[in-house]
Amino acid sequence: MKSSRKKPNTEAGRIVGVTGKHAHCAWTGNEEAVLQVQFTGPGIDYVNPADDPRKN
Template identity: 85%
Template structure:
């Protein structure tokens, strides 16, 4: 998932698979992959991104809406392809 922001804070829990996540405007895989049961919080309008290992992963994302996503680089937005 390329760098993006949301108008809300989000709580993310890994249900299955391994996920890497970090923050900033530039995608850079840094740090270890997190395991199922891991949880993190990103505040509203805080740029962040995520990646998986070699297999798919399932996340639970909780937030209070309305929903929304803004990609740091508009070319990364799949809605515009």
């Protein structure tokens, strides 16, 4: 995903809040990471429906 907007940086153990109704992405460079996603609402909408693990 290409974006001209500046991405927020965070550190291990931090919480980042983002608003709904638009695509989000996360990256770690060459480091291993665990990404925990929590949400309130009707569900997650995938940009590419083929990426939705519920449909496999």
